[in-house]
Amino acid sequence: PSNVYSFFHRTEMSRAWVKKAMDIMPGGVTANIKSFPPYPIVMKSGHGAYLEDVDGNEYIDYLLAYGALLVGHNHPKIKESIVRQMEEDGTNLFGTPHEREYRLGKRIQSYYPSMEMVRYTNSGTEGTLLAIRLASSYTGKQKIAKFEGHYHGGYDQVLFSIHPDDQNAGPAHAPKPVAESKGIDPNYEKNIVILPFNDLKGTEAILKAHKDELSAVIIEPMQGGFIPATRSFIHGLRKITERYGIILIFDEVKTGFRIGIGGAQSFYNIQPDLTVLGKVIGGGFPIGIVGGRKDILMECSPSRSANLLGGGTNVLFHSGTYNGHPTILAVAEAVLDILEEDGKAVLKRTEQLKKELEDLFRKRGIPMNALGEGTIFSIVLSEKIVKNDRELQTTNLSLRKKIDYLLLNEGIYTKPMNRYSLSVAHGEREIERTLEAYQNVLYKKL
Ligand code: PLP
Numbered sequence: 001p002s003n004v005y006s007f008f009h010r011t012e013m014s015r016a017w018v019k020k021a022m023d024i025m026p027g028g029v030t031a032n033i034k035s036f037p038p039y040p041i042v043m044k045s046g047h048g049a050y051l052e053d054v055d056g057n058e059y060i061d062y063l064l065a066y067g068a069l070l071v072g073h074n075h076p077k078i079k080e081s082i083v084r085q086m087e088e089d090g091t092n093l094f095g096t097p098h099e100r101e102y103r104l105g106k107r108i109q110s111y112y113p114s115m116e117m118v119r120y121t122n123s124g125t126e127g128t129l130l131a132i133r134l135a136s137s138y139t140g141k142q143k144i145a146k147f148e149g150h151y152h153g154g155y156d157q158v159l160f161s162i163h164p165d166d167q168n169a170g171p172a173h174a175p176k177p178v179a180e181s182k183g184i185d186p187n188y189e190k191n192i193v194i195l196p197f198n199d200l201k202g203t204e205a206i207l208k209a210h211k212d213e214l215s216a217v218i219i220e221p222m223q224g225g226f227i228p229a230t231r232s233f234i235h236g237l238r239k240i241t242e243r244y245g246i247i248l249i250f251d252e253v254k255t256g257f258r259i260g261i262g263g264a265q266s267f268y269n270i271q272p273d274l275t276v277l278g279k280v281i282g283g284g285f286p287i288g289i290v291g292g293r294k295d296i297l298m299e300c301s302p303s304r305s306a307n308l309l310g311g312g313t314n315v316l317f318h319s320g321t322y323n324g325h326p327t328i329l330a331v332a333e334a335v336l337d338i339l340e341e342d343g344k345a346v347l348k349r350t351e352q353l354k355k356e357l358e359d360l361f362r363k364r365g366i367p368m369n370a371l372g373e374g375t376i377f378s379i380v381l382s383e384k385i386v387k388n389d390r391e392l393q394t395t396n397l398s399l400r401k402k403i404d405y406l407l408l409n410e411g412i413y414t415k416p417m418n419r420y421s422l423s424v425a426h427g428e429r430e431i432e433r434t435l436e437a438y439q440n441v442l443y444k445k446l
Contacts, residue, residue, distance in 0.1 A: 046073030115291025127288030149389025
């Protein structure tokens with residue numbers, strides 16, 4: 001069997017670069033998640049479905065910037081949209097309303113009819129932050145409920161129970177909050193309620209107990225982008241939240257545009273009260289879009305404000321120098337153009353890759369589900385189809401990790417243990433090369 005880190009004799013430049021970067025950035029990275037042992041591979045460029053690192057190694061990219069690049073790297077239409085926008089409107093950020101904000105909003109609404117009104121933000125994190133404040137402002141309540149294993153951004157209000165430590169996490173049907181960071185004000189723990197994903201009975205009991213204090217339930221309709229809510233669970237959740245007057249927020253930062261162009265809400269045929277989009281629609285640039293019921297979004301209408309800042313006690317204050325950045329909204333329009341043309345083909349190709357990978361593992365005698373919907377999935381090594389994070393922890397994670405590291409030798413890139421995302425640039429050739437790579441690892445290297 002091959003040494004798990006055998007690839008890293010081909011990444012000397014990365015090693016040297018990370019060592020140097022550690023002088024100025026903790027761990028040599030700009031986000032903790034970018035780090036992995038023995039050291040992260042430093043990339044230099046991306047074209048289509050491919051990444052090239054600083055040592056000149058080439059990879060088919062399945063990380064795709066944590067799913068953001070459904071249009072792939074360096075798409076000509078994205079480049080063209082940036083240049084055209086700058087030539088037509090100038091390089092300036094206006095700091096004023098502009099036409100694209102309306103135009104893109106209407107186009108988004110055509111795919112996400114639940115988004116009766118929208119606001120733009122600069123990231124998914126800022127998006128969920130705004131959605132939660134909208135729910136609190138509208139209901140006059142402070143507590144929020146989130147599901148164990150679900151991620152909504154790295155801030156104090158929601159950074160709980162993402163990879164819960166079993167000792168403190170409580171029983172599966174009634175999980176307890178576990179902070180995911182040092183430095184979180186313990187007061188936030190009092191305002192968070194943790195729910196068991198895909199367990200309707202457990203979820204209903206907890207929501208009932210807290211119904212008078214809860215402003216919102218926030219959910220990733222597919223946990224981590226790849227563990228789908230069952231239909232009965234998510235429809236049940238919609239009914240319960242309606243019954244108790246709790247705002248239902250769909251965090252579609254990962255699933256938006258990836259589970260088909262209309263996201264998870266179209267897949268499940270559910271109207272959430274609020275939706276957060278991000279990642280894909282930015283085509284590689286930072287964006288978030290929050291939308292939903294008009295009566296809730298109107299909480300932040302400046303007409304309610306008594307001062308020139310648009311703030312005060314009668315209005316939800318929402319601001320941001322870069323919100324609705326004209327260049328990024330031009331990119332977002334190009335992303336929609338590309339998806340309208342090529343989006344269906346990526347869905348088909350992902351299905352093909354998932355099926356062929358499952359066949360390959362079956363023939364090799366390793367139980368595996370390529371779990372997920374649309375253009376995103378994960379390799380889950382287990383007989384059974386997992387339904388939440390705790391079940392995922394019982395699968396063969398050490399073998400999965402080994403396979404991911406060995407695939408680096410074969411030119412397949414995802415951060416070890418991450419999901420697989422596809423792009424419009426992943427064609428027949430890339431699928432074939434990926435299957436060959438897996439064949440080599442499963443039969444010759446394990
Ligand atoms: N919500 C979900 C479901 C996400 O996957 C992410 C990012 O991975 C976020 C929110 C935060 O988005 P951003 O990284 O753009 O702040």
